[in-house]
Amino acid sequence: MNIIEDAKADLHVNKRFLDRASVMVFRINQAAQRGSFLLAKRAGAKILDSLWLQWIVGADLPGRAQCGPGLRMPHGGRGVTIHPNARIGEGCTIYHRVTIGGFSSDKKNVPTLGDGVYVGVGASILGRAKVRRGVRIGAGAILVGDITVGDNARIGLGTVVDEDVAPEKILKATRRMERMLHEEPIPADRIRANFRIHDLH
Template identity: 50%
Template sequence: MLLVRVARACPIPLAAVIVDIALKVVCGVDIPRSAEIGPGLRLAHGGRGTVIHPRARIGERVTIYHGVTLGTRGDGTDDAPTIGDGAYIGAGACILGGVTVGRKARIGANAVVLTDIPDCATAVGVPARVTYADRSPDST
């Protein structure tokens, strides 16, 4: 997303803060500059209502739909999720705690992920349960 790149590259702290505020107001997205985000992040439908923890790590070519939360569990630890390359996260999903979502994994809409999701798996439900797809991580 262009505004995220501008905020991260801005050498003037005040300008970076202004871009961050604009991102929240215009797009309704909370993506802190400290979050590690790989190239090719796609916020489908503008990512409206998406909240990403400052310590979250997001791989390359990840698709995140609107209303997604990547955050902590609120249990006193400050562990944030790690999202693998090529993952897909459906609308309204919550990925909480220090979990890892594998490469090319799929998280269904409104799923609540509290445990690690392996590569190429599909997780659905509350709490999320895993079903495996017929894909290998090396396929496109």
């Protein structure tokens, strides 16, 4: 991992000051976890992290998280939370209020995102979910558990996914389920019963 090269790629895809500032503080925090003079570097990075990411932006982007170059964070990553052991590939887009987290004290029970993954506003990826290359996750979707979402799959907005999704598939909630979401809490078995999987082509 070359933090400088990663940061250059990040600046290329983030055009606004807010977005650039957030990803740069994140990269500085990553750099502080390596090399010599760790205590002094971590102290400086922690101050930046506390002032900018946690206080101003309201995000939790730990420097231990692995993330490839070209990270795009529209709206400065406001409200984004990433698990320290999460792995995120190259060229990913993470919108505001996204959670990429684990379930338990098991450090391996965390998500892995492949290259070019798009995560929409307010989506959550929880547990040992493996999201492969080019997957697009709609706003408010929830991916949970030890599942695999295949290359270039599409997860519709507001969809709950707790089982594997094949490559090149579109998974979305039916209109009936969308209406139910606004009426009352729904048991998981009723949610799954209202899924439809369609071929991309």
